[in-house]
Amino acid sequence: MDATLTKVMELGSYSLGLWFKPQGAFPQFIAGQHVTLVLKNESLTGANKAHTYTIASTPMELPEILIASKDSPSVFKKALRELEPGDSVTITNPIGDFYLHEGDRPVVMIAGGIGITPFRSMLMQAFHAGITRAIHVLYSNKTVDIAFKQDLDDLAVRYPALSMTYTVTEPAASWSGEKRLITSEFISDYCANPLGFDFYVCGPPGMVNACSAFLTELHVPQDQVYVERFTGYHALHPHSKQ
Numbered sequence: 001m002d003a004t005l006t007k008v009m010e011l012g013s014y015s016l017g018l019w020f021k022p023q024g025a026f027p028q029f030i031a032g033q034h035v036t037l038v039l040k041n042e043s044l045t046g047a048n049k050a051h052t053y054t055i056a057s058t059p060m061e062l063p064e065i066l067i068a069s070k071d072s073p074s075v076f077k078k079a080l081r082e083l084e085p086g087d088s089v090t091i092t093n094p095i096g097d098f099y100l101h102e103g104d105r106p107v108v109m110i111a112g113g114i115g116i117t118p119f120r121s122m123l124m125q126a127f128h129a130g131i132t133r134a135i136h137v138l139y140s141n142k143t144v145d146i147a148f149k150q151d152l153d154d155l156a157v158r159y160p161a162l163s164m165t166y167t168v169t170e171p172a173a174s175w176s177g178e179k180r181l182i183t184s185e186f187i188s189d190y191c192a193n194p195l196g197f198d199f200y201v202c203g204p205p206g207m208v209n210a211c212s213a214f215l216t217e218l219h220v221p222q223d224q225v226y227v228e229r230f231t232g233y234h235a236l237h238p239h240s241k242q
């Protein structure tokens with residue numbers, strides 16, 4: 001369906017937030033699902049014209065939807081940056097099975113960079129709906145430009161069941177928080193009994209594969225681990241063998 005760009009926001013220095021208003025009734029979706037965004041530029045074809053994006057906003061924010069895109073020098077991203085409010089794109093129906101599944105276990109969400117998008121949606125939706133399940137988010141970034149940090153911190157103040165740990169692996173001198181990469185030791189430091197938790201991991205494929213391997217090392221059963229790989233980002237997690 002066609003959708004009109006209504007608002008553009010800078011999310012730190014490296015990512016862009018784009019709000020779109022679909023020109024018709026957008027289907028209900030589950031927080032965490034994704035769409036394909038197709039640009040209308042006649043000169044673009046194939047992968048330069050269409051990219052997959054998780055909806056970073058929540059179903060309760062319809063009729064508008066938010067896409068958060070990490071910058072890169074690609075042809076697609078350049079064209080995305082040139083969009084202006086009033087411009088039209090095509091957005092496909094939402095799909096995907098990376099959403100917060102029902103259960104009693106407390107949850108750990110592990111995000112690598114822009115891999116935070118499904119968690120922003122899931123967390124805002126879940127706490128608005130009255131969830132009381134404890135959720136701890138381990139959110140790793142290279143620099144202190146952390147997309148959605150203010151939204152997440154505000155949410156954690158309103159909902160005591162939510163706690164946040166940020167790690168910045170190439171921080172400015174002023175950063176006093178975690179600087180370590182996420183490893184099995186890091187996970188154990190924040191989660192003394194990992195077998196009692198459900199884990200959700202999202203980010204570039206290398207990071208997701210590395211974190212899945214850490215959870216296996218920690219003996220977390222496979223059916224307690226949900227992953228979403230942002231295929232297309234090839235940055236290697238320094239600990240992955242990919």
Ligand SMILES: Cc1cc2nc3c(=O)[nH]c(=O)nc-3n(C[C@H](O)[C@H](O)[C@H](O)COP(=O)(O)OP(=O)(O)OC[C@H]3O[C@@H](n4cnc5c(N)ncnc54)[C@H](O)[C@@H]3O)c2cc1C
Binds near residue numbers: 053
């Ligand atoms: C389910 C899902 C959700 C995503 N959500 C987000 C999001 O919320 N925010 C965000 O910034 N990014 C998201 N991505 C990643 C996004 O779709 C792009 O792949 C990524 O932004 C890289 O684009 P690029 O223009 O920088 O690289 P490009 O130059 O377009 O791509 C680099 C290389 O990766 C290949 N490639 C690109 N996209 C894909 C793909 N989807 N599958 C397989 N190969 C591919 C290209 O052919 C090329 O070889 C998501 C991806 C998936 C699969």
